[in-house]
Amino acid sequence: MFLHTLLDSLASGVVACDADGYVVVFNQPMRQSRPHIPGLHIRDIAAAFHLYAADGRTPLKPQQVPLARALAGEHINAEQVTVHPPGRRPHRFAVTGRPIDAPDGQRLGAMVVLDDITETHRAGVLADAQHAVAHVLADATSAEQAAVAVVAAVTEALGWSCGEYWQVTPDQAAIARIGSWTAPGRDLSAFLASRPDIMHPGQGVAGTTWAGGHELWISDLADDPRAIISKQQALQAGLRAAIGLPVRSGRQVLGVLTFFTDTVQPAEDDLTRLLDGICAHVSRYMERRRAEELAAALATSRRHFEQVITQINDNVWTAEVAPDGSMHSVYQSQNAAPLLGRPLPEDADLAEVLARRVHPDDRTAYAAFTAALGRGERADIECRIRGLDDVIRWIWIRATPRRDDGRLFIDGISTDVTERHRLAEQREQLLVQQQQQVRRLREMDRMKDELMALVTHELRNPIGAIRGYAEMLADDADLTSGQQTFVDVIDRKSAQLQRLVDDLLDLARLDTGQLSIDLRPVDLARLTRQALEDHRPAAQVKQLTLTAGLPARLPIHADPLRLRQVLDNLLSNAIKYTPDQGAVTVTATAAAVGNASQDSGQDEDQCAMAVLAVADTGIGIPPEQYEHLFSRFFRASTAKDAGIKGTGLGLAIVRSIVTAHGGTITAAPREGGGTVFTVALPVER
Numbered sequence: 001m002f003l004h005t006l007l008d009s010l011a012s013g014v015v016a017c018d019a020d021g022y023v024v025v026f027n028q029p030m031r032q033s034r035p036h037i038p039g040l041h042i043r044d045i046a047a048a049f050h051l052y053a054a055d056g057r058t059p060l061k062p063q064q065v066p067l068a069r070a071l072a073g074e075h076i077n078a079e080q081v082t083v084h085p086p087g088r089r090p091h092r093f094a095v096t097g098r099p100i101d102a103p104d105g106q107r108l109g110a111m112v113v114l115d116d117i118t119e120t121h122r123a124g125v126l127a128d129a130q131h132a133v134a135h136v137l138a139d140a141t142s143a144e145q146a147a148v149a150v151v152a153a154v155t156e157a158l159g160w161s162c163g164e165y166w167q168v169t170p171d172q173a174a175i176a177r178i179g180s181w182t183a184p185g186r187d188l189s190a191f192l193a194s195r196p197d198i199m200h201p202g203q204g205v206a207g208t209t210w211a212g213g214h215e216l217w218i219s220d221l222a223d224d225p226r227a228i229i230s231k232q233q234a235l236q237a238g239l240r241a242a243i244g245l246p247v248r249s250g251r252q253v254l255g256v257l258t259f260f261t262d263t264v265q266p267a268e269d270d271l272t273r274l275l276d277g278i279c280a281h282v283s284r285y286m287e288r289r290r291a292e293e294l295a296a297a298l299a300t301s302r303r304h305f306e307q308v309i310t311q312i313n314d315n316v317w318t319a320e321v322a323p324d325g326s327m328h329s330v331y332q333s334q335n336a337a338p339l340l341g342r343p344l345p346e347d348a349d350l351a352e353v354l355a356r357r358v359h360p361d362d363r364t365a366y367a368a369f370t371a372a373l374g375r376g377e378r379a380d381i382e383c384r385i386r387g388l389d390d391v392i393r394w395i396w397i398r399a400t401p402r403r404d405d406g407r408l409f410i411d412g413i414s415t416d417v418t419e420r421h422r423l424a425e426q427r428e429q430l431l432v433q434q435q436q437q438v439r440r441l442r443e444m445d446r447m448k449d450e451l452m453a454l455v456t457h458e459l460r461n462p463i464g465a466i467r468g469y470a471e472m473l474a475d476d477a478d479l480t481s482g483q484q485t486f487v488d489v490i491d492r493k494s495a496q497l498q499r500l501v502d503d504l505l506d507l508a509r510l511d512t513g514q515l516s517i518d519l520r521p522v523d524l525a526r527l528t529r530q531a532l533e534d535h536r537p538a539a540q541v542k543q544l545t546l547t548a549g550l551p552a553r554l555p556i557h558a559d560p561l562r563l564r565q566v567l568d569n570l571l572s573n574a575i576k577y578t579p580d581q582g583a584v585t586v587t588a589t590a591a592a593v594g595n596a597s598q599d600s601g602q603d604e605d606q607c608a609m610a611v612l613a614v615a616d617t618g619i620g621i622p623p624e625q626y627e628h629l630f631s632r633f634f635r636a637s638t639a640k641d642a643g644i645k646g647t648g649l650g651l652a653i654v655r656s657i658v659t660a661h662g663g664t665i666t667a668a669p670r671e672g673g674g675t676v677f678t679v680a681l682p683v684e685r
Helices: 002-008 028-033 042-049 066-071 118-139 143-158 189-193 204-212 231-236 269-311 350-356 360-374 418-474 481-512 524-541 560-576 623-628 637-642 650-660
Strands: 013-018 023-026 076-083 091-101 107-116 162-168 175-182 216-218 241-249 252-261 315-321 327-332 379-386 392-404 407-416 520-523 545-549 555-558 583-596 603-616 664-669 675-682
Touching: 002 028, 013 028, 013 066, 042 066, 066 076, 066 091, 066 107, 091 118, 118 143, 118 269, 143 162, 143 175, 143 252, 143 269, 162 204, 175 204, 189 231, 204 216, 204 241, 204 252, 241 269, 252 269, 315 350, 327 350, 360 379, 360 392, 392 418, 418 481, 520 524, 520 560, 524 545, 524 555, 524 560, 524 583, 524 603, 555 560, 555 675, 560 583, 560 603, 560 650, 560 675, 623 664, 650 664
Parallel strands: 545 583
Antiparallel strands: 013 023, 013 107, 076 091, 091 107, 162 175, 162 252, 216 241, 241 252, 315 327, 315 407, 379 392, 392 407, 520 555, 583 603, 603 675, 664 675
């Protein structure tokens, strides 16, 4: 009884076991912190009391328990172990253990003495954490590196699970995570991934701490009624407590430190003081780092500014407006020499030099320019300046006023635009010359048209006479076969000349507006059938398939003679440029074309159109040549390569006739090869 009372009166915990390993002594200090388990064996101590090694993370195996080692004969001197029940704070003990042997050497059992050093160790840990933070901040080279190093140092030193640093965005609209650290062996990826990298005020631990401006301490997530964090995800990850600490600069919050632990973590004064001190360290570092970054950025910007300024020919300057309205230079780039002919003397003021050297004819405008700047208005001017080399130059000056601490400054750019003025004068002269040349060309074009019309008109009579005599000779029965061949050649060539003359006359009339269009009711379907029948013999010679898809009637208002000229030209071209045994297809339909009103959504006036298409399986036209197809005298390269003769006037005449009717004509490749010509004519003029 005396021995038990003695052991219970000790401040240290005492545990002893017999030779078989069963616990027989468990004194009062031990029972106060944890219940005694009757019949407890040393092999179950590690699991029963949740024993860990000194690192607080490695569970002790049964044979590693200090009492078991002492029973095995080992002497243990102040060795540290951690007791960490789930959901409770860990406690650290210094353990001393000895075997208990009889005088004859028989092993009677073993005992261990445990001294609770939790607070002592905690004080050392807090000091180590503070030292680690100071060390990593001293070595950090960027805000991101410092953030990760700080949360890692604090989290690892305090044995917590995870730490993060959130920084307020430059626009003060949100807070962004720029660094995080997770304890080795802890897989919190699912929990961390469930939370956004950017939060707004009042969102999550970081956003709530930022919005409140003071620390946020959630000691036990399971019992906390607030919906600040997803409890289910946090508890599933094994987390029990969350802490948010603002990093301030005066009244402004620069960022937030957040920590998560896997045990209940009540707010403690010494821990709170430590974390406040760490936040102060981080705040000073961030302020210093920001100042260094701003200074470096300013130096870089100034260097880049000077580099840019030296690369341009413009003169950049800043002047201050005195109370009396005068201007004095406070900054000017090194590019004033091109404006003045030679470098400005070091003691000279650019603003004063320019004011003295303005051309007399521009002084009134220059005075108005400086007056506007004096009133704080943006202004620009182009004026003549007599340089230091006595050369007159045109200078374009643009200036913007700004006020700084009650003083009025003018930022400006001056550019030598003498060459531009010289080019403008030359351009005016060239424009006058060009207008004179255009008038001469128009006159020459008119004379050319008159000459062409005269020549072609004068050719018609001789060609008509030649054709008449050729017909008379062809009727002579006494001609030999050779002579008949010569007569046929004369007739064919004179007919070709006649067509060329007619085409030239038509073009001349169209160009001068003398070609009249006699509009009358015409059945386009009937006119097309007639043209097809007339061209069918030529198609049969080449064994071409000539098909038509025409309605019974397609009435329009048009000039039947000119419209037949269009049909003949398109059909003859299709037959001419289609190889033997090919196909030519002619279709005609009626269509309605109209524009929709954007305001009312209703259809505006409809225009009835007759659409005629002539498609062939011929040699085709290169895509890049379609835009030139209706130009006079133009012939596609495929026609030239095939050796097919032509003048290049037919399609130009066709387009002129169609345009005179108020219609359109287009050409496009036919699917499978060949070309499709599409003519659209209004039903009513």
